[in-house]
Amino acid sequence: MTDFTYAVDADGVATITWDVQGKSMNVLNLDSRDLLESFIDKALADPAVKGVILTSGKKDFAGGMDLNIIAKMKESAGDDPARGLFEGIMAFHALERKIELGGMDFKTKKGGKPIVAALPGTGLGIGLEIPLACHRIIAADNPKAKIGLPEILVGIFPGAGGTTRLVRKMGAMAAAPFLLEGKLSDPKKAKAAGIIDEVVAPDQLLARAKEWVLNATDADIVKPWDAKGYKMPGGAPYHPAGFMTYVGASAMVHGKTMGVYPAAKALLSAVYEGALVPFDTALKIEARWFTNVLMNPSSAAMIRSLFINKEALEKGANRPKVDDQTVKKVGVLGAGMMGAGIAYVSANAGIEVVLIDAAQDAADRGKSHAEGILDKGMKRGKVSAEKKAEVLGRITATTDYAALKGCDLVVEAVFEDMGVKAEVTAKAEAVLGKDAVFATNTSTLPISDLAKASGRPDHFIGIHFFSPVDKMLLVEIIKGRETGDIAVAKSLDFVRQIRKTPIVVNDARFFYANRCIIPYINEGIRMVAEGVEPALVENAAKLVGMPLGPLQLVDETSIDLGVKIAKATKLAMGDAYPDGAVDAVLFAMADQGRLGRKSNAGFYAYDEAGKRTGLWDGLASAYPAADTQPELTEVQHRLLFAQVLEAVRALEDGVLEDIREGDVGAILGWGFAPWSGGPFSWLDMLGAARAVDLCDALVTQHGDRFTAPALLRDMAAKGESFYGRFTTKAQAA
Ligand code: NAD
Numbered sequence: 001m002t003d004f005t006y007a008v009d010a011d012g013v014a015t016i017t018w019d020v021q022g023k024s025m026n027v028l029n030l031d032s033r034d035l036l037e038s039f040i041d042k043a044l045a046d047p048a049v050k051g052v053i054l055t056s057g058k059k060d061f062a063g064g065m066d067l068n069i070i071a072k073m074k075e076s077a078g079d080d081p082a083r084g085l086f087e088g089i090m091a092f093h094a095l096e097r098k099i100e101l102g103g104m105d106f107k108t109k110k111g112g113k114p115i116v117a118a119l120p121g122t123g124l125g126i127g128l129e130i131p132l133a134c135h136r137i138i139a140a141d142n143p144k145a146k147i148g149l150p151e152i153l154v155g156i157f158p159g160a161g162g163t164t165r166l167v168r169k170m171g172a173m174a175a176a177p178f179l180l181e182g183k184l185s186d187p188k189k190a191k192a193a194g195i196i197d198e199v200v201a202p203d204q205l206l207a208r209a210k211e212w213v214l215n216a217t218d219a220d221i222v223k224p225w226d227a228k229g230y231k232m233p234g235g236a237p238y239h240p241a242g243f244m245t246y247v248g249a250s251a252m253v254h255g256k257t258m259g260v261y262p263a264a265k266a267l268l269s270a271v272y273e274g275a276l277v278p279f280d281t282a283l284k285i286e287a288r289w290f291t292n293v294l295m296n297p298s299s300a301a302m303i304r305s306l307f308i309n310k311e312a313l314e315k316g317a318n319r320p321k322v323d324d325q326t327v328k329k330v331g332v333l334g335a336g337m338m339g340a341g342i343a344y345v346s347a348n349a350g351i352e353v354v355l356i357d358a359a360q361d362a363a364d365r366g367k368s369h370a371e372g373i374l375d376k377g378m379k380r381g382k383v384s385a386e387k388k389a390e391v392l393g394r395i396t397a398t399t400d401y402a403a404l405k406g407c408d409l410v411v412e413a414v415f416e417d418m419g420v421k422a423e424v425t426a427k428a429e430a431v432l433g434k435d436a437v438f439a440t441n442t443s444t445l446p447i448s449d450l451a452k453a454s455g456r457p458d459h460f461i462g463i464h465f466f467s468p469v470d471k472m473l474l475v476e477i478i479k480g481r482e483t484g485d486i487a488v489a490k491s492l493d494f495v496r497q498i499r500k501t502p503i504v505v506n507d508a509r510f511f512y513a514n515r516c517i518i519p520y521i522n523e524g525i526r527m528v529a530e531g532v533e534p535a536l537v538e539n540a541a542k543l544v545g546m547p548l549g550p551l552q553l554v555d556e557t558s559i560d561l562g563v564k565i566a567k568a569t570k571l572a573m574g575d576a577y578p579d580g581a582v583d584a585v586l587f588a589m590a591d592q593g594r595l596g597r598k599s600n601a602g603f604y605a606y607d608e609a610g611k612r613t614g615l616w617d618g619l620a621s622a623y624p625a626a627d628t629q630p631e632l633t634e635v636q637h638r639l640l641f642a643q644v645l646e647a648v649r650a651l652e653d654g655v656l657e658d659i660r661e662g663d664v665g666a667i668l669g670w671g672f673a674p675w676s677g678g679p680f681s682w683l684d685m686l687g688a689a690r691a692v693d694l695c696d697a698l699v700t701q702h703g704d705r706f707t708a709p710a711l712l713r714d715m716a717a718k719g720e721s722f723y724g725r726f727t728t729k730a731q732a733a
Helices: 030-045 068-076 081-101 126-133 150-154 162-170 172-180 187-193 202-215 240-257 262-275 279-295 297-314 337-348 360-379 385-393 418-429 447-453 485-497 513-530 534-543 550-557 559-576 580-591 618-622 632-652 659-670 679-686 688-702 710-718 722-726
Strands: 004-008 013-018 051-056 115-119 136-140 198-200 329-333 352-356 395-398 409-412 437-440 460-465 474-479 501-506 604-606 612-615
Touching (some): 004 030, 013 030, 068 297, 081 126, 150 297, 162 172, 198 202, 262 297, 352 360, 409 418, 474 485, 501 659, 513 659, 632 679
Parallel strands (some): 013 051, 115 136, 136 198, 437 460, 474 501
Antiparallel strands (some): 604 612
8 A cells, every 4th residue: 555655765754755656636534544644653763864854746645534434433333333433533633632642752842843735736635634743834835725624515624733733823713713614725825825835836846845844843733722831823712812703603593503513513513612721731632522423314315416426427327338428519508697607618618619599699699698607707706808708709799600510519408498499509509510419408398308409319318507607516417218328328428528416317297406406495385374373384394404495585586587487387287287386475476576686576675786685575465474383393304295295106107217316316406404424315215114204294284295115115015225225346346
């Protein structure tokens, strides 16, 4: 194993170089941790070594911890997984403390060896926690590098010493955005914030690190918190300034997380309790809270969906085994809201784009949309003038279909109309080469029906983006009846190029995401019609971790779109259509011109600047509140089951083929309670038997739409979970 190598130069400086073979990014696992420790021991024990440089052989330092080790640590202690975790975490702390003390005599603080972290690029998670234990962090001036502790974003927190050290280095208030929001910075900003100590020209990195090591004094290697008289920056919790910070932070975290994210609360507890005690005890407290979080099913589910499975899908877990289908030139038909967004993300990823609309000014407007996004990026210092010119230079806005020649992929985003879509399909295919793939961005029309307009339905597919295209991370790829492997692989390779996360589903009404989100909106509106307080509906949704309540969501997506979808669904379903009560409210709102945010009036009221001012008071007179209001949990169960039962039906129907896609797609596509890890993870947490019982109770009170699907009943009878039943050995590995 050669994840780290060790060399000592003629001046007595040892260099430990991190370079995981066969991987583009360094990631720490248990074996490599042991190897690093053995090299630290060797350097500290060798009288010829004056100090150590810890660096990387790659362009970046490290991307973090291999989160699969969490499972290994749990398993290591048999039936006491918490002990396995705690001891595993403490072993990381011990290694970092060894680095931090550098072999010094703790009493006199003398005789230690300086250890410097030299970061050529990105250092994330444990890739920053280890440097924080070093005596100095020097980073190369690499504006592309990201420095930070993003653990909170996958449902955990920096528990390998990062929390305790950052707070003691910067103060709780200054550390808050980096710990609680996972804020990342480039090296210069990280230096300005006080996270790292020095930024130097990339070619000077190792020379400067060596110079520092050779000149470091005993005092240089004593961390402030190990020195006499240390005071925490910004004040400890019992100091008046500190007191304000902790009370404020607690309220802010609760307001932001609605109390559903265990990691944020645990982090705050670790920070607060740790600030009251000496450093080594604080590390132990951090390890205990970290263990607590890792034992929480929410964190395990978030790690599984947002880290492990999201990455697996991005790397092509469900990609057919065919040759590379990287897209070089894409055609985008329709330069409206969606088409313009698709053109921008493609050009931004280095793909040549032909953006076509019926009239030149419409095509030009689409290109201006891209310009607008780039201008915003420039204002925020994220985009350079050259980059803007480069991206815009890749977009040709035209009305001429002949320009599509040479495109290997075309995505159409013209009006949602079968005839218009058929016309542009034929026009494009007349110009395209025989291997090119044609994709539709339709939200509602069946892919297999649209494919009838194509001369080669095996090269026809759905690539469904979400709005706004530049921000939304999910792309739904939809296979029609005749879609072939090349079209699927091309779509997946395209989504990888534009750095989004794909799910691949089969063709059925509303595909996957919209199929689940529509019942959520409808359940919220149905409750308003029943006399449930609209504020109870909205707050119940947010308190269970939904980013938007159903009424706010329909205001955002527009009420007339809801009306359109309802009418089309009714037409297709005939007498079986179950949502008459919803339509009574929805249609009445539309009739009054309350179309949602776009008309500055909907379930919410808005001021002239378009800012929401609160729920519309007209709702109270149109739908008077019932005398008895339901319990909060009943409202939450109605809102959650409306979505998750649809997800289970999508799996039963074969629309979803992989529960990982169902979970990842739900969180990224419509923000389904991320703390839960997704609909299937949530049902697994409940247990199938309890889920069935809750469904039965909801059916009695609220109707057949809550009928537990046969699959869920079968699982309940057999005591199975979704991840137990549907995860193959290969996926679990
Ligand atoms: P839009 O009305 O903003 O844009 C449609 C564009 O297509 C217009 O610029 C129009 O001029 C152009 N167009 C119409 N006929 C054309 C033709 N024959 N040749 C070339 N261009 C033509 O609509 P949109 O919101 O961007 O939606 C486009 C597609 O994306 C629809 O199929 C819609 O269902 C789907 N979609 C929309 C959303 C959304 O949130 N709006 C989300 C996902 C998918």
